[in-house]
Amino acid sequence: MQIKDFMIDQSLKELTEHRTVVLPIACYETTINQNINGYIPHHWHDEFQFVLIVKGEAIFQINEEKLAVREGEGLFINSGSLHMAKDKNDSGCVYICLNVSPSLVLSQELYTSYVNPYIQATNIPYLYLDAKELWAKNILAAIVKINQLIQQNPPYYEIDITIQLTLIWKNLLINGFELEYEHTEMLKSHRMKQMLNWIHLHYAEKILLDDIARAGQLSRSECCRYFKRILKTTPLNYVTDYRIQKSLILLQQSEFNVTDVAYQVGFNSTSYFIDKFRNSMNMTPLAYKKYKNYCSLVK
Structure with missing residues (x-):
């Protein structure tokens, strides 16, 4: 069995039940x-x-x-x-x-x-x-x-x-690694998950850098440093990438056209959504939608 669509909650915690036998x-x-x-x-x-x-x-x-x-x-x-x-x-x-x-x-x-x-x-x-x-x-x-x-x-x-x-x-x-316990590292992980949690709850709304920083109880500059250091991107670029991830599922549903999907995932411009989607997926949202529809028909 392969998990092809990772189900995660607002903090990026995976929701997949990890159980293929009676054991956990x-x-x-x-x-x-x-x-x-x-x-x-x-x-x-x-x-x-x-x-x-x-x-x-x-x-x-x-x-x-x-x-x-x-x-x-x-x-x-x-x-x-x-x-x-x-x-x-x-x-x-x-x-x-x-x-x-x-x-x-x-x-x-x-x-x-x-x-x-x-x-x-x-x-x-x-x-x-x-x-x-x-x-x-x-x-x-x-x-x-x-x-x-x-x-x-x-x-x-x-x-x-x-x-x-x-x-x-x-x-x-028996590999003998020394274990360390640093409070600052624990706090950093907690704050990062708080910011991700906030983004995943509000991705369909207008999001400002100030909002993300506030969720992690950080300044704007420190918020940017967290994202750059841990996720290798900026906070707002992460928001865009996450919106595109969410759009992939909606684009496979026949009742939604490209404009519907763009607004549902938080883009306020269809053309901007198409541009960012193309940069991420190397195809337009419409091409992706048609490709997925074709794949479902030939299964």
């Missing part, structure tokens, strides 16, 4: 360019995420950092970390995505000592899994094993999955 876990293969946006947009979730690239190469951004991840390599993305992914150089990137509720990783008795400190650590939004490192190689192998167990459903496979999760977490711990 989901494991599936994702082809990045098959997402409705052509990439995996910024989102976050409470679950831990483990990634293994099985084909091609991807550019991941986790909080403020960007890195390329190649075939055979992977990532651990911590609970609550804002992240996105794009295919690099049209490589047809495919990766196994394993999302796990932190409460499932170890027993309740061990959770406080061995799991929660990682969730709270501000210096580990992610870990790069290099197959040349034994601990990382073991984690990548366990991801493959869990994916196989879910596909094959052998007897007692849920128990085997929990065994593999324990091995994953043990190997994560």
Whole structure:
């Protein structure tokens, strides 16, 4: 199963239920360019995420950092970390995505000592899994094993999955990373999510930079620095990109024409919407609408 349209709430928290078995876990293969946006947009979730690239190469951004991840390599993305992914150089990137509720990783008795400190650590939004490192190689192998167990459903496979999760977490711990806890980093993450939450509640309205800054309890200049540092864009450019994301779903509905969609997502000019849409999607909104209608007819 691939999630092609990420459902997120106003703060970018992913709403997808991460469950493909009776356990609070989901494991599936994702082809990045098959997402409705052509990439995996910024989102976050409470679950831990483990990634293994099985084909091609991807550019991941986790909080403020960007890195390329190649075939055979992977990532651990911590609970609550804002992240996105794009295919690099049209490589047809495919990766196994394993999302796990932190409460499932170890027993309740061990959770406080061995799991929660990682969730709270501000210096580990992610870990790069290099197959040349034994601990990382073991984690990548366990991801493959869990994916196989879910596909094959052998007897007692849920128990085997929990065994593999324990091995994953043990190997994560033995890498010996020092954990740090900085209040300023926690506050920065909270303020960023507050601003995103405000934008996603009000994207269809007129939005000023002052409004976004006020939502994060920041000055205009500091607000711009947050967006530039974390999302690599300006606040108002982010608003435009988000409006275009929201338009993709509406354009697939026959009852709305391009002008209807433009105004519903917050543009006050159809021509401006068309121009920005073309810059983002390399086609006009009408061409996108016709293409999606054709695809639905030939399915």
